[in-house]
Amino acid sequence: MRDVAVIGVGITKWGELWEKSLRDIFVETALLALDDAGIDRIESMYVGCMSSGLFVGQEHIASLLADYLGQTPVPSARVETACASGGLALRLGYMEVASGMSDVVLVGGVEKMTDVNGYEATYALGSAADQEYEGYHGITFPGLYALIARAHMEKYGTTREQMALVAVKNHKNGAKNPLAQFPFEITVDSVLNSVMVADPLRILDCSPITDGAASVIICPVEMARKMKKPVIKVIGSGHATDMIALNQRKDMTWLEATYQAGRQAYDMADKRPEDIDLLEVHDCFTIAEICVIEALGMVEKGQGGKAVEDELTYIEGKIPVNPSGGLKAKGHPVGATGVAQVIEIVKQLSGDAGERQLKDPRIGMTQNMGGSGGSTVVHIFERE
Amino acid sequence: MPTPSRYWREIPQRYRLEAQKCKNCGVVLFPPRLICPECKSRDFEDTKLAEKGKVLTYTIIRVPPHQFVDQAPFAVGIMELDDGVKLTGQIVDCDFEDLKIGLRVKIEFRKIFEEGGSGILCYGYKFVPDM
Numbered sequence: 001m002r003d004v005a006v007i008g009v010g011i012t013k014w015g016e017l018w019e020k021s022l023r024d025i026f027v028e029t030a031l032l033a034l035d036d037a038g039i040d041r042i043e044s045m046y047v048g049c050m051s052s053g054l055f056v057g058q059e060h061i062a063s064l065l066a067d068y069l070g071q072t073p074v075p076s077a078r079v080e081t082a083c084a085s086g087g088l089a090l091r092l093g094y095m096e097v098a099s100g101m102s103d104v105v106l107v108g109g110v111e112k113m114t115d116v117n118g119y120e121a122t123y124a125l126g127s128a129a130d131q132e133y134e135g136y137h138g139i140t141f142p143g144l145y146a147l148i149a150r151a152h153m154e155k156y157g158t159t160r161e162q163m164a165l166v167a168v169k170n171h172k173n174g175a176k177n178p179l180a181q182f183p184f185e186i187t188v189d190s191v192l193n194s195v196m197v198a199d200p201l202r203i204l205d206c207s208p209i210t211d212g213a214a215s216v217i218i219c220p221v222e223m224a225r226k227m228k229k230p231v232i233k234v235i236g237s238g239h240a241t242d243m244i245a246l247n248q249r250k251d252m253t254w255l256e257a258t259y260q261a262g263r264q265a266y267d268m269a270d271k272r273p274e275d276i277d278l279l280e281v282h283d284c285f286t287i288a289e290i291c292v293i294e295a296l297g298m299v300e301k302g303q304g305g306k307a308v309e310d311e312l313t314y315i316e317g318k319i320p321v322n323p324s325g326g327l328k329a330k331g332h333p334v335g336a337t338g339v340a341q342v343i344e345i346v347k348q349l350s351g352d353a354g355e356r357q358l359k360d361p362r363i364g365m366t367q368n369m370g371g372s373g374g375s376t377v378v379h380i381f382e383r384e
Numbered sequence: 385m386p387t388p389s390r391y392w393r394e395i396p397q398r399y400r401l402e403a404q405k406c407k408n409c410g411v412v413l414f415p416p417r418l419i420c421p422e423c424k425s426r427d428f429e430d431t432k433l434a435e436k437g438k439v440l441t442y443t444i445i446r447v448p449p450h451q452f453v454d455q456a457p458f459a460v461g462i463m464e465l466d467d468g469v470k471l472t473g474q475i476v477d478c479d480f481e482d483l484k485i486g487l488r489v490k491i492e493f494r495k496i497f498e499e500g501g502s503g504i505l506c507y508g509y510k511f512v513p514d515m
């Protein structure tokens with residue numbers, strides 16, 4: 001397999017983008033990525049999108065987006081693994097370039113979530129769970145993660161305050177990200193006094209409903225070396241599944257798919273958790289970040305809550321997690337999230353992350369998760 | 385929103401708690417499958433869910449899906465039945481303060497939700513404290 005690098009990134013301000021359509025927000029970021037890479041043609045494209053059918057009544061966006069990007073007749077595919085769609089788009093694009101089938105591939109993600117009302121958005125997101133055996137009984141996504149949170153609190157003594165600190169930390173980072181949907185700081189008190197959604201999770205434990213897109217361009221590393229900018233290589237890729245219904249899993253506090261995808265990526269990259277300088281992980285709910293860093297081996301099982309309390313996961317800490325602000329502050333347009341995580345890692349490794357720049361990181365990891373953990377994609381990146 | 389055929393297909397599980405037992409490894413599966421996820425066997429015998437178990441985890445849904453609006457707030461949990469099957473369902477006839485992990489519960493047949501004024505009345509299993 002050939003080595004693959006990211007040579008261009010494109011992302012715009014996320015939020016409630018009433019004036020823009022799905023095709024607009026995607027094409028804007030794709031053009032930015034093309035410009036950043038200094039090219040105007042691609043050989044193929046993969047776009048992560050969870051539910052354009054339920055959110056905007058539009059399927060077949062592979063064709064729509066290639067069309068409006070002015071790239072027909074290139075092959076284009078929409079990729080779907082719920083909220084892990086964007087991460088999977090990168091993996092498929094990576095495989096195509098690594099295999100030698102194509103040289104220049106665009107990997108994007110998009111979700112336009114505010115064209116429907118809150119109930120319809122809840123329904124669309126809920127379709128990532130087992131509709132017949134979870135959704136049928138009235139459980140919601142915050143509800144599923146609340147079930148995980150309660151079990152984690154019981155098993156490991158994780159506290160309500162530790163979960164709140166995940167949101168506080170991510171907003172502290174997000175306040176330095178001008179493209180974030182909610183670029184401001186919050187306090188533990190504001191989290192603990194916010195509206196209860198599904199006990200013990202409150203509204204400020206939850207990532208928001210967001211319109212947004214993100215795109216990157218990937219190519220063989222030899223091609224990237226000819227450009228006058230840092231070469232950011234994809235050195236590990238992992239992808240795994242778990243039972244779709246939370247109740248079917250042996251241990252509800254353990255994200256097996258994240259563990260498995262992480263293990264694959266570490267093996268491929270020949271790296272270990274202590275080699276990773278920063279992570280962008282899937283904090284769709286505060287408890288998720290706690291479980292994810294455990295499954296990726298950053299901390300011992302059950303110690304994810306203590307890690308944030310000890311400030312290990314802050315930008316200044318030993319294991320910086322979500323310097324972008326995470327899904328919590330940056331926003332969570334589900335199909336786009338996995339690609340935006342890649343962009344933050346590329347910016348950080350390139351020394352291009354502005355006010356939230358870490359001190360000279362060399363190796364970064366992304367972890368993008370679908371549903372209550374039924375799909376996970378992990379990537380590791382290294383600056384040459 | 386279940387269509388009539390989609391609703392009707394699940395009746396053996398929701399009304400009659402029909403499950404299956406793997407003839408090779410003995411695991412009880414609910415809902416039934418074509419292949420055992422534990423041992424890959426395709427050989428099963430019919431069984432019925434144990435009707436008693438305990439709460440493994442729970443939450444109280446305060447922002448519900450729209451067909452559950454008239455029921456919120458309501459409790460949902462994951463229960464482990466005495467045959468080892470784990471499943472998701474509402475926990476009813478129980479004050480929220482009395483909910484706890486380990487609470488003994490039993491299955492009762494109840495209405496789950498109504499599809500508006502003229503749609504299907506959807507039934508199935510819920511859990512109540514087993515006094």
Ligand SMILES: [Zn+2]
Pocket residue numbers: 406407408409410411420421422423424425
């Ligand atoms: Zn078996």
